[in-house]
Amino acid sequence: MEQALKARIQAWSTSPNPLLRALSRAFRSLGYVRRFILNSRIRSEQLTRLFHCASHYQGATYSEPDRYPELFTACASHLKNTPDPIILSFGCATGEEAFSLAEYLPNATIIGVDINSWCLRQCIQKNCSPCIQFLHNSSPNYATLANLDAIFCMAVFQRSENRNHTAAVAHGNFTFARFEQQIASLDAKLKPGGLFFIDHSDFRFEDTAVAAHYTPLDFEGNQFLHQRPLFGRNNALVTTQYTMHRAFQKHSA
Ligand SMILES: C[S@@+](CC[C@H](N)C(=O)[O-])C[C@H]1O[C@@H](n2cnc3c(N)ncnc32)[C@H](O)[C@@H]1O
Secondary structure, three states, rough: OOHHHHHHOOOOOOHHHHHHHHHHHHHHOOOOOHHHHHHHHHHHHHHHHOHHHOOOOOOOOOOOOOOOOHHHHHHHHHHHOOOOOEEEEEOOOOOOHHHHHHHHOOOOOEEEOOOOHHHHHHHHHHHOOOOOEEOOOOOOOHHOOOOOEEEEOOOOOOOOOHOOOOOOEOOOOOOOOHHEEEEEEHHOEEEEEEEEEEEOOOHHHHHHHHHHHHOOOOOOOEEEEEEEOOOOOEEEEOOEEEEOEEEEEEOOO
């Protein structure tokens, strides 16, 4: 029934009758308001975009447990001789990445950082481990975080709007310059020899200036075929199909 109504509202949106087009717009707005009121996750995504527009990258907060098993395994294998590694999950959403990393590296401290306060509340409620912490990206504790052994930036440096294959230029205020600036600030937190994991991004890590100080990690599954828009240093669309490394090691000093 609901599907049939949705299909009808969709059909009205392209109707030659202006009254039906107006009705379609009105129903869509009502649906948006309903979701905003009833769904706290959607509300948090919209409010975060509103209040942190300039520094908000991916608005969607979807995550899942053990989402990147090859990358978590590679991280655990490279850090197996590091006594008490500290790992950052930047854009941790509702914490699944941080909790998964803690299972792969039981001796590590995991720090999840996000810009969405609702997400951080979910993380804190779920967390029972003293080895996992969650911080807001504007908190003083995050600002002073340094000397990290690994950083994960998964599905954070992207805008859903850029999934539209017809977009010739990266959307709005999330530009390559912003991306490069953010990568540089994360690089400053990573110790020499540390590991940098990045994927599902609108831009290429290897196009940034700091990438000159990194080498791709050598493991099966590091190169991955992507079928999504990729934007260049000038924010213009480069391609919609490419292979790219996802894990890098920072050169030792
Ligand atoms: C799609 S989720 C990714 C979750 C997890 N990393 C994964 O791959 O499953 C993207 C997350 O990035 C967060 N995010 C967006 N902009 C951010 C920023 N400037 N600083 C920290 N987190 C940010 C969003 O709030 C959201 O929770």
